[in-house]
Amino acid sequence: MPSPANLPRLTRSVLPALQTHVLSPRWREPAIGIVHLGIGNFHRAHQALYTEEAMLAAGGDWGICGVTLQGDVGKRDALMEQQGLYSVVERGPDGARVTVVRALREVLAMPHDHAALFGRLADPLVRIVSLTVTEKGYCRDAKTGDVALDDPGVAHDLAHPLAPRTVPGILVAALRARRDAAGQPFTVLSCDNLAHNGAALRQVVCSFARRVDAALADWIAAEVAFPSTMVDRIVPATTDAERATVAEQLGYRDAAPVPCEPFRQWVIEDRFPAGRPAWDAVGAQLVDDVTPFELAKLRMLNGTHSTLAYLSMLGGFATIDAAIADPAMHKLIHAMMTQEIAPTLTLPASFDVAGYRDALLARYANPALKHRCAQIAMDGSQKIPPRLLATIEARIDAGQPFARLALAVAAWMTFLRGHADDGTRYEISDPLADDLKALAASAQGEPQALMNALLSVRDVFPAQLAARPEFRTALQGALQLLRKNGARRAVAAMQ
Template sequence: MSKQFINDKNLQQLAVHAAIPGYDRSQVAPGIVHLGLGAFHRAHQAAYTEAVLASGDLRWGIVGVSLRQADTRNALAPQDQLYTLAIRSEQEERLQLIGALVKSLLAPEDPAAVLAAMADPRCHIVSLTVTEKGYCHDPASRALLLDHPDIVHDLARPDSPRSALGFIVHALALRKQADIAPFTVLSCDNLPSNGDTTRGLVLAFAEKVDISLAVWIAEKGAFPNAMVDRIVPKTTDTDREHIASVLGAEDAWPVMTEAFTQWVIEDKFAGPRPAWERVGVTIVSDAQPYEHAKLRMLNGSHSSLAYLGILMGYATVDQTMQDVYLPQFISGMMAQEIAPTLSRPGLDAYRTELLQRFRNPALKHQLHQIAMDGSQKMPQRLLGTIRARLAAGLGIERLCFAVAGWLRYLAGATDAGAAYELSDPLAVTLKTAATAPSDRVQALLNITAVFGSDLPADRRFVESIGRHYRRISELGTATALQQLSAELAELAGMEAEHAR
């Protein structure tokens, strides 16, 4: 007996179990091309856009593009691009079928189709969730890596790009040739000033193609900065089985997420855009305060929990929040070392909200998922905060403990000796340094793509990292964390006594 999958034909019968699109999907125009068709986009930007379509504005269907693997396209195409969004809390689960995706393309299979979709006059926005490593840049300096294999290929082969930057620039060139206004490039990745960063990389690439193209993009294009926030764990086979049992139909790739969601975008667009502000998006003149708070408070804390938690033998974020010392450590780091570097209003409430989200047992957010690509994430998640604290002459002990945890994680085994594989663009370089016969800390700090040249030259930073690294390596993460907690408590007591 063949399996029944969700599709347009059985939407009405699925409405008994889930919210379904209430608009005519056949009338939706492809107004957005999204590069990086992963779970986060489908739980976040596509969900907001679904609400816009439901309001009656059908100009904003999404053409999703997978830049590497066929798995998402292969899962969604037989389902008429429909998928289930499962919103989970400790108390309940709500299901919604998302219909905003009108087509899914696989870039390596048909790059011309991707370029055509981006050059279509109906396309006004090209958005991205390609992860930090997808920008082919040096995370420390934010410069384009002209020797990156994908960039070298894309400059030579404008008809068949591989990278997001290659597709953007060559599609913009097609629009310029056809006298079509440029689309807005909307980065939704966790990069510092992601719009400004993307603009700089696009212009650097375009200058190598045609200087007049770079000038046209600079004058007429738009790259708004944006902040995105929603926790989206990796979908498991258990999730698929559960969704099928509820719907009575298979979904090859449902997406799990939390109830919380936030999207802040600068109001800087090159042309029309969806009325996202009517469905919960915050449109602002300056996204930086929100972006810094999210990168440093949420992402910095997530990475810290991931590396320290893995070393201690935990598997998910909610498990780390049941530890004796980790919740106190993370709360203290956010309140005392991260928050003073930020200007977003309501930081105390934001911290409380984050700690509650981390405790959500329904998500089962895997630590190894968060730990991936640390070399690309550390500069903006933790090192930027450390630089701000150093410049102000403020303490950095918790932040450095978290960074030392990452350095110890790079050795590839937990405190109990359980091995795991590193998933990182610099995996070979990192593991070689992390297992060097002597002075591993210095070998790691000498990786300028991560630490730049300033931090390895800062005595306070180097000494703090070295001290915490030795403790974690010699005593184990739990004991080292216990000692740090005791020292910080004693220091706080001394400061309070001095203040009196």
């Protein structure tokens, strides 16, 4: 196998030699029509790939300008040295398939490329601004849904509205420039795992704008479309294995390959006043209301993904495929989806929930993906409420049991102690990490004390849910089970 370091770099000049690794030899370099904030692995393995396929199917100038928001000039420079090219390494049970993606035309890094970004956002050819910035990138007050005024970045942007750093600040500044130029606004397309993501982003942006210019806020509310979406594809972090696979299959060096599973899904509310790529021609579902699909994914996939992650961090499974290969864990997750999660969903008659469950279990078992549990366990304080707590509330309201869901929340609480059952230590990556670790440490492992301490965190647990006796009883029982038996035996005992 050739060493990537000794190979020439992947650039557009070598594409004629890679015709078996592109989606089609037919290709017209498009003008940029989409600016994407948060040019991480997920976007490059999901929306960018759909967009290239849509341009091949129906044409259009929908080239992508990707933007890093963390000052990551390394990623910008790596991708621009490759003229925007990168490889998607699709790993399935039968091996790896490498595809070179051409839709990314430009990469900018904030704040270094501030002028270039706002020049691009002012361009009338740009008709969509899309985002994958994770929940915390929205700077959203969890209680009100408005912009979080205590966020330091928001405070900076309100004081310096022409030099914004945050997502709401950038969007409001760009939309104000569009309005003042009497131009058409762009559509703002959230692709993050956030309930009702379009509506949530609209509220954040409008509340920020109202602090700057009430008339601007009114214009945004009336004129700018914020369609909601549901996205799904497992996209792990890039490792040297992907770089080696690309080198072997292409014979060129790619500094920014992206691994992913074969499965993908994209459901989009069809509200694009300025137009959109023909995503529906290449497998995306364009619908009037994304909510039923969103809830199914959020609860069935994301909820069980988090469950697997926290139980695995305690029990010593490093990857999702290793965890689901354990018979007791497989049985737990199958029963959790079938008996506790699926009954909370209201789905179209055409939606095969049992088939969806079985497809998820098969995806988890993909031995080629090696999706790290530690990656999924990140930012739990923001993921637990929509992924698990909302489902628990629905079960309580219906008078139904939720022992497995309670075990998942208890596993997250126990995870905050910072070590597995065998003593192996791990890092806790979370916006509230310091506070959560201190609360967990103060309980000294005692289940009731741990529960009481963490249920007081209003950024995670609403007061009404935290006070419900059904929730407290089930949660304390699950915490006791984990402390007495450890994660693996607790999972087995839940059968």
